Amino acid sequence: MNYIDMFLEALSAEKGRSQKTLAAYSSDLIAAQNTIGDLLQATNEDIQNYLSNLDEKPSSIARKSSALRSFYKFLMLEKIITSNPTTNLELPKQGRALPKYLSIEEIELLISSAGDTKNSVRLRCMIELLYASGLRVSELCELPLSANLGDKLLIHGKGAKERLIPMHESAQKSLRTWLEYRGDIPSKYIFPSNSNTGHITRDGFFKILKKCAVLAGIEPNRVSPHVLRHSFASHLLAGGANLRVIQTMLGHEDISTTQIYTHVLPEQLRKTVESAHPLAHNEIKDI
Numbered sequence: 001m002n003y004i005d006m007f008l009e010a011l012s013a014e015k016g017r018s019q020k021t022l023a024a025y026s027s028d029l030i031a032a033q034n035t036i037g038d039l040l041q042a043t044n045e046d047i048q049n050y051l052s053n054l055d056e057k058p059s060s061i062a063r064k065s066s067a068l069r070s071f072y073k074f075l076m077l078e079k080i081i082t083s084n085p086t087t088n089l090e091l092p093k094q095g096r097a098l099p100k101y102l103s104i105e106e107i108e109l110l111i112s113s114a115g116d117t118k119n120s121v122r123l124r125c126m127i128e129l130l131y132a133s134g135l136r137v138s139e140l141c142e143l144p145l146s147a148n149l150g151d152k153l154l155i156h157g158k159g160a161k162e163r164l165i166p167m168h169e170s171a172q173k174s175l176r177t178w179l180e181y182r183g184d185i186p187s188k189y190i191f192p193s194n195s196n197t198g199h200i201t202r203d204g205f206f207k208i209l210k211k212c213a214v215l216a217g218i219e220p221n222r223v224s225p226h227v228l229r230h231s232f233a234s235h236l237l238a239g240g241a242n243l244r245v246i247q248t249m250l251g252h253e254d255i256s257t258t259q260i261y262t263h264v265l266p267e268q269l270r271k272t273v274e275s276a277h278p279l280a281h282n283e284i285k286d287i
Helices: 003-015 019-038 046-051 060-077 104-116 121-133 137-142 167-183 202-216 223-236 241-251 255-276
Strands: 152-156 162-166
Touching: 003 202, 019 046, 019 060, 046 060, 046 162, 060 137, 060 167, 060 241, 104 202, 104 223, 121 137, 121 152, 121 202, 137 202, 137 223, 152 202, 162 241, 202 223, 223 241, 223 255
Parallel strands: none
Antiparallel strands: 152 162
């Protein structure tokens, strides 16, 4: 009897997991079985050694561990095994990658280079809005006309939660310019398109943003909608913005998610001490 198939059927029937998720579980469990052997006979040491010897990213190892834990939990519930070998597993600590971001000068180059591309008015507006508001790319592409409140945007984010995001004058002007250029297209979206969705797609925006990066002389692999969101948050924090304010603008539920942007602080703190501390510029005199 194939217990992996039984497990996957249970996930599909009882948990309603997607085919993509089921395929990932299947791949991870079969890979473990090919290395360890019969998973029903595996010990805690077998699984610990298997995971420890994987030459993969911590996030990938964590996913494989999760698949094994779920599998053995299922076997325990079905009384197929009497001891769970994934109890007390020790995994490599998963470091959180620092967000990539562009310098202010690079952002300015990107915005100015948007004028040299097809649909430049729309592209410039989208870049300005992303950098001015820290929107998720899906939120940007799906912006309805009703979201524009003049000097701010009303965003319906994850979990149907609303947030108001103020826009600086440059972003407001760029949006007004685009809306005038857009005209009376019969669409509820700020950035309409002939795509099935009715608005510009994430992929479509991603591609033209890469072309814009080339024109700006920036490595295309350093530029993406998410990098602009990261740049927005990093530059705000470096400029002295409160972390809670940035959390609200980004739509993060947990402040710990926003804290990844504190990577910009060490250099900023050094500059602050050097410029503001009363003794920073005094020469130390011999006593």
